[in-house]
Amino acid sequence: MSSSAQLLQEREKRFNDAVALNKPDRVPIASVWDFFPARFKGHTVKEVMYDPQLMFNDWVECLQHFQPDMGENPYGLRGFARVLDALDYMHLKWAGHGMDDHQGYQFVELEPMKANEYDHFIFDPSDFMIRRFWPRVNKALAAFENLPPINQIIPYYWGLYSGAFLLSPEMEAARGALMEAAKASAEVLKWAGALGAKLKDLGFPASSGGFAQVPFDTLGDLFRGTKGVMMDLFRRPDKVMAACEKLLPIMIDSAVASAKRTGVMRVFIPLHKGLDGFMSDQQFHRFYWPHMKELLNALIREGITPWVLAEGSCNTRLEAFRDVPPGKVIYHFEATDMFKAKEMMRDRCCIRGNVPATLLSVGSPEDVKAYCKKLIDVCGEGGGYIMDASTTLADAKIENVQAMYDFTREYGVYK
Amino acid sequence: MEDLVKAVAEMMEDEALDLTRKLLEQGESPAKILDAYKEALVIIGKRFEEGVYFVPELIMAGEMMKTASELMKPYMAKGSSAAVQAGKKGKFLLGTVAGDIHDIGKDMVGMLLDINGFEVKDLGVDVPVQKFLDEYSAFQPDIVGMSGLLTLAYDSMKRVVDGLKTMGVRDKVKVIIGGGQVDEHACKFVGADAWATDAVSGVKYSLQWMGC
Known part of the structure; x- marks a missing residue:
């Protein structure tokens, strides 16, 4: 067996042992790198977002330097600037398009689905996506708003008027933009495939092969906006429920398809609007947790390990989070009380993360080591813990990341 | 007024705004209505600290305040805003x-x-x-x-x-x-x-x- 194949197997085992609540040879360590690798190599965010070759080189060098137990393929969430440009995408601002060259992208709150449009979405999500959602988040597809209904049923064809509309001048520009975006997507996908193969050659298992969201998050983040969805909890709770139920199978199916396509049976699920403070316990148990639990169970039934990134703090949600099959879910915590989480999850789920992003960006290597020591001593005890930052390494100092990796490899060995 | 305080504090938006309209039509002073909203906000803030209310309730309260201010605008006497600033x-x-x-x-x-x-x-x-x-x-x-x-x-x-x-x-x-x-x-x-x-x-x- 070649040494990199051996390395791949060792890392996969180390990681899976932690997930299954067994004791690995040492505490595994991994990161959500964000644009850190570009900074590590002296490049700007804009440079790597627009240059897939540079992104490839920077990520390979960065991962080879730090030697995490999981690799990361950045193209799906970081390398898509040309796709966004072609569509004039409005849900994000990114380097070269509203943000400084050195900054990662930021989410823009929009309300692409109006309060009175729930019924349209619930009746036919696909028609709503194409004729309402797409034109409102992609300026280049504005003409889609005037498309005849996609669900129109006319014998033998879509109808002469609908068919002819595709040739209209307003559709010509939109068609062009869609094809540009398709070409840009194909190019990014080519590089994503190449990097995936390279990382495997170097002995890095892939961190995730798909993405999913809790339906309430999708509804709030993408469709109604934070304010919109929060007010809907009072104004039209039944519609919120119906929309979430419609979204759930869509989330499950697309995540499973993506994991099977990539062959990486781990799915990344960031949580946004069900955290402490964002809703009451009662609201959480009505609008959030039932769909989240079903999402996790559905993925587990397919042999997929859900990697849940609980942003913010989730101290009041831990009891609910426990209610999943043991040894199957990774809960990555940002500001949740990690020691309380360990107590509650010890026999149930692997926990991950918690080295504060603030400490990594403004603290010293000694501060970082002290924090990691505490995490290994308490959370690492008996296995079931993966060292990671509380969230991404976007603004982490290089020497602090180095300290986190060196210290974990040295001190995190199980005797 | 007590009903208004309660409606706002309990997140009963339609009731709160109906009451606000009714009070204004009856000639109640906008300042007094505003006081009722403030009283409700104090209750909402307290419930937030106690972990009964969360972000959705704060957003909803802000929304109710905004709509109520719009309703009160035509009834506001000129020059009253300067008096408000002074305090x-x-x-x-x-x-x-x-x-x-x-x-x-x-x-x-x-x-x-x-x-x-x-x-x-x-x-x-x-x-x-x-x-x-x-x-x-x-x-x-x-x-x-x-x-x-x-x-x-x-x-x-x-x-x-x-x-x-x-x-x-x-x-x-x-x-x-x-x-x-x-x-x-x-x-x-x-x-x-x-x-x-x-x-x-x-x-x-x-x-x-x-x-x-």
Whole structure:
């Protein structure tokens, strides 16, 4: 067996042992790198977002330097600037398009689905996506708003008027933009495939092969906006429920398809609007947790390990989070009380993360080591813990990341 | 009036706005109606601190306040706004710092400060460091509040505090930072007087500083 194949197997085992609540040879360590690798190599965010070759080189060098137990393929969430440009995408601002060259992208709150449009979405999500959602988040597809209904049923064809509309001048520009975006997507996908193969050659298992969201998050983040969805909890709770139920199978199916396509049976699920403070316990148990639990169970039934990134703090949600099959879910915590989480999850789920992003960006290597020591001593005890930052390494100092990796490899060995 | 306080505090939006309309039509003074809303906001804030209410209720309260203010506008006597200004508890300069465009937390803070009697100047999002400093000179606030969700925001916050030091006014003004990820590490790095991860606790610090 070649040494990199051996390395791949060792890392996969180390990681899976932690997930299954067994004791690995040492505490595994991994990161959500964000644009850190570009900074590590002296490049700007804009440079790597627009240059897939540079992104490839920077990520390979960065991962080879730090030697995490999981690799990361950045193209799906970081390398898509040309796709966004072609569509004039409005849900994000990114380097070269509203943000400084050195900054990662930021989410823009929009309300692409109006309060009175729930019924349209619930009746036919696909028609709503194409004729309402797409034109409102992609300026280049504005003409889609005037498309005849996609669900129109006319014998033998879509109808002469609908068919002819595709040739209209307003559709010509939109068609062009869609094809540009398709070409840009194909190019990014080519590089994503190449990097995936390279990382495997170097002995890095892939961190995730798909993405999913809790339906309430999708509804709030993408469709109604934070304010919109929060007010809907009072104004039209039944519609919120119906929309979430419609979204759930869509989330499950697309995540499973993506994991099977990539062959990486781990799915990344960031949580946004069900955290402490964002809703009451009662609201959480009505609008959030039932769909989240079903999402996790559905993925587990397919042999997929859900990697849940609980942003913010989730101290009041831990009891609910426990209610999943043991040894199957990774809960990555940002500001949740990690020691309380360990107590509650010890026999149930692997926990991950918690080295504060603030400490990594403004603290010293000694501060970082002290924090990691505490995490290994308490959370690492008996296995079931993966060292990671509380969230991404976007603004982490290089020497602090180095300290986190060196210290974990040295001190995190199980005797 | 008691019904109005209860309707707002209990998140019964339709009832609250119907009552507001009815009271206005009956000739009730907008100032008294506003007092009822303030009373409800105090209850809502208290429930937030007790962990009964959360962000959705704060957003909803802000929305009800906004609609009610619109309803009251035609009934407001001219010149009353100047009288309202005179009775303010303090001046608060607010904004989301350069590089960050998140505004939900900032807007909640602004709404709560306003209802708690502060004169708030909201500079918006992605506010350049120099803009904070220029507005400081022009507005002469008692408190500078900087919001930011991302870790990159700390650099901008620190530069504003450093700027205040250079201007020789750092000891004349309180500085508070707010955002989902701020903590004592960030507070120390920035050189702020306090940090808050929720709107209600941020307002509490501000009231304390003004001796309220």
